[in-house]
Amino acid sequence: MGPVTGNPKQHDDAPGLTDALGNTADVLASTRQYLRPFKKLPTVWCPGCGLGIIQGAIVRAVDELGLEKDNVMFVAGIGCTGRMPTYLDFNTLHVTHGRAIPAATGIKLANPELTVFVVMGDGDATAIGGNHLIHAARRNIDLNAIVVNNYIYGMTGGQYSPTTPVGSKASTAPYGGIEPPFDVSRLVTAAGASYVARTTAYHATKITQYVKEAVQNPGFSVVEVMSNCHTTYGRRNKLRNPIDLIRWLKDHAVEKKKWDSTEPAERPEGAFCVGVLHSEPRPDYVTLYNQIIERARNAEAETGTPPAPVEVPKPAPMAEPVAVRLSGSGGQGLILAGVIYGRAASVYDGRFAAQTQSYGPEARGGASKSDVIVHDRPIVYPEADEFDLMLCMTQEACNRYAPHLKPGGTLLVDSLYVTECPTEGACALPLTEIARNVVGRQVTANVVALGALSVLSPVVSEAALRAAVLDAAPKGTAELNTSAFNEGIKAARGLESGRRPR
Numbered sequence: 001m002g003p004v005t006g007n008p009k010q011h012d013d014a015p016g017l018t019d020a021l022g023n024t025a026d027v028l029a030s031t032r033q034y035l036r037p038f039k040k041l042p043t044v045w046c047p048g049c050g051l052g053i054i055q056g057a058i059v060r061a062v063d064e065l066g067l068e069k070d071n072v073m074f075v076a077g078i079g080c081t082g083r084m085p086t087y088l089d090f091n092t093l094h095v096t097h098g099r100a101i102p103a104a105t106g107i108k109l110a111n112p113e114l115t116v117f118v119v120m121g122d123g124d125a126t127a128i129g130g131n132h133l134i135h136a137a138r139r140n141i142d143l144n145a146i147v148v149n150n151y152i153y154g155m156t157g158g159q160y161s162p163t164t165p166v167g168s169k170a171s172t173a174p175y176g177g178i179e180p181p182f183d184v185s186r187l188v189t190a191a192g193a194s195y196v197a198r199t200t201a202y203h204a205t206k207i208t209q210y211v212k213e214a215v216q217n218p219g220f221s222v223v224e225v226m227s228n229c230h231t232t233y234g235r236r237n238k239l240r241n242p243i244d245l246i247r248w249l250k251d252h253a254v255e256k257k258k259w260d261s262t263e264p265a266e267r268p269e270g271a272f273c274v275g276v277l278h279s280e281p282r283p284d285y286v287t288l289y290n291q292i293i294e295r296a297r298n299a300e301a302e303t304g305t306p307p308a309p310v311e312v313p314k315p316a317p318m319a320e321p322v323a324v325r326l327s328g329s330g331g332q333g334l335i336l337a338g339v340i341y342g343r344a345a346s347v348y349d350g351r352f353a354a355q356t357q358s359y360g361p362e363a364r365g366g367a368s369k370s371d372v373i374v375h376d377r378p379i380v381y382p383e384a385d386e387f388d389l390m391l392c393m394t395q396e397a398c399n400r401y402a403p404h405l406k407p408g409g410t411l412l413v414d415s416l417y418v419t420e421c422p423t424e425g426a427c428a429l430p431l432t433e434i435a436r437n438v439v440g441r442q443v444t445a446n447v448v449a450l451g452a453l454s455v456l457s458p459v460v461s462e463a464a465l466r467a468a469v470l471d472a473a474p475k476g477t478a479e480l481n482t483s484a485f486n487e488g489i490k491a492a493r494g495l496e497s498g499r500r501p502r
């Protein structure tokens with residue numbers, strides 16, 4: 001049991017040390033090269049835990065596949081299984097409980113060349129991370145999930161997990177569990193995984209074989225390994241000795257062919273099916289995603305020559321970050337205005353910009369705000385308590401947000417809706433009336449406001465805002481939006497000088 005646990009120095013001095021199958025020195029030599037420096041050993045795992053066998057079997061698969069260490073990534077969450085990457089000398093990431101799959105998904109999307117393993121216990125994979133597991137299967141993202149199912153939360157105190165059999169005892173089920181367990185392999189098969197296999201910690205060579213097949217499958221692969229946690233599960237369920245528990249796993253593992261040909265009543269109580277349970281290759285998520293990118297590029301190419309890049313003069317340096325809030329109500333286009341503002345600052349003025357938004361549950365009429373932070377340096381925090389520039393297009397927004405205007409800051413209000421202004425220095429313009437009566441479309445009030453803001457504050461240049469407005473304009477509305485933007489500029493320039501910001 002546990003051939004790669006323990007101090008490797010002891011391995012050097014113990015030529016007779018064998019694994020569960022009787023293999024000796026060769027096994028150790030092929031796995032040791034993938035272990036982190038010896039100071040990380042011995043492992044935290046209890047003597048006799050199946051995790052040592054499983055770890056050894058996985059690295060032998062990597063070895064037999066000839067994968068370069070630098071091209072392999074191991075991601076894990078919390079729990080005994082989650083400790084595995086600590087010992088492995090690959091790229092590794094140890095994340096919070098249940099979040100290994102989302103982290104691995106990001107890694108795979110960012111670098112599709114990596115072979116990404118996600119090692120999880122049953123609680124990590126199917127309780128805290130259960131939603132991630134089924135959606136990764138549905139997407140068929142090319143990850144290799146190794147789910148070590150020992151029927152319990154081992155490290156955190158022996159609580160029952162979603163796979164604890166009915167009647168089995170746990171620290172949180174002292175009289176036996178009453179919840180039907182998940183069948184992990186059936187769950188991920190139903191959710192869309194394209195390769196699913198199950199075996200046990202006893203069948204070490206099968207683990208290696210299935211892990212290799214999982215890596216070769218271009219899509220979401222799951223290898224469920226039934227393992228022994230004699231310390232927290234076995235001790236409460238009359239299987240305290242690791243050998244007894246691993247023998248129990250061996251005796252209750254029924255090969256798929258036999259499983260399919262026997263009636264449920266003929267199988268021993270607690271039996272489970274092992275083997276390749278599902279294999280149906282289909283295009284993986286990254287491949288489909290790249291096809292979408294290709295289609296989008298081709299569609300752009302078909303629409304003709306892209307417009308010439310807009311030349312925007314370099315803006316003046318910015319010593320401090322500038323905070324901008326565009327506020328009003330849902331339906332006034334303030335979220336889009338914030339996105340346009342951020343795009344103008346970043347894409348065209350060459351600064352950094354971070355945009356966040358918040359709106360009420362109502363599709364129309366609820367409170368809505370869009371904040372943009374602009375700076376010459378990367379923005380480490382995208383929120384602000386006080387604002388240098390603020391647009392309020394409703395009285396409610398003005399009442400709520402104007403107190404957060406910095407002293408000396410610029411406030412633009414829509415005079416149709418804001419009749420009581422908390423500060424004398426506000427610039428009031430009939431933005432909505434200009435959009436409705438001059439431009440001819442009330443929905444362009446947000447663009448009228450952007451035109452006005454380009455005059456009232458130098459945070460973003462007029463040329464940059466104009467270019468970003470046109471980027472966002474739906475097909476066939478460039479003229480309308482240009483008109484709205486120009487009317488905003490005209491209105492702001494026409495303000496009495498006393499109402500203009502300093």
Ligand code: SF4
Nearest residue numbers: 045046049080154229
């Ligand atoms: S608590 Fe259980 S799963 Fe964790 S190391 Fe010990 S035997 Fe293994």
